[in-house]
Amino acid sequence: MRGRPGSDGSSATLAVRGPSLVAETSGSAGSKRDRQYAIRELARAEAIGSQQELVDLLIARGFAVTQATVSRDIADLGLVKAPRGGRHVYVVPESLGASTRPGPDARPTDERLRRILADIPVSVGRSGLILLVTGSPGTASVIAQAIDESSLTEQEGTLAGDNTLLVLFADEARLLAWRERFDDIRTTALEAR
Secondary structure (H helix, E strand, O other), X not given: OEOOOXXXXXXXXXXXXXXXXXXXXOOOOOXXXXXXXXXXXXXXHOOOOOHHHHHHHHXXXXXXXXXXXXXXXXXXXXXXXXXXXXXXXXXXXXXHXXXXXXXXXXOOOOHHHHHHHHHOOOEEEEEOOEEEEEOOOOXXXXXXXXXXXXXXXXXXXXXXXXXXXXXXXXXXXXXXXXXXXXXXXXXXXXXXX
C-alpha cells in the first residue's frame, strides 16, 4: 500500500502483516485494559524477544493491534528486556525482584539490586563526579529505583533514561566509596547466578 506523497515529493510504504491491524474501539475483548492484561500474561509465560513477536501473539488471541500500540503498551506497563535463555526478552518488572517499601524503622536492603544486577549486565563509566551505568534497553529506571532503595547512600541522586542512568555525587570520596560498594554488590550478584 502506498502512502500519500509528502511535501518533499517522497512517499511512505506501509507493509500490512496478517489480519486487519486496525484496533477495535467497541467491545471489551479489544479494550486497552484487556490488551495490557494479556501482554503482562504473555510476558510472564512466553520468551518474547521483539515487539513483532508480541504483536503476532496478540493477534492470535484476537486482539487487533499495531506495533506502535504494542510499543506504547510496553512503556505503560514498564516491561523491560532482560537476558533469559541466551537472549533478551520482555519481562515484567516484578520478575527482576520484588520492590519492598521499607517502613520507618526498616533498614534498606541490597537484595533487589543484587537480583537485578544478576539479570541485567551493566557497564559503569565516569565523567567527573558522575557515574554512567549502562544496561539493556528499557532497564535504567528499574536499576535506578533499586539503587535508590538499597543501602547505597553516598549518591546525591540518580537520573534514568532508557538504558543509561546517571549517578550523581557531591565529592570524589563519596563517589569512590559508592563505586566500591556497588562493585561488591555486582560481584556477589554475578557469583550467585
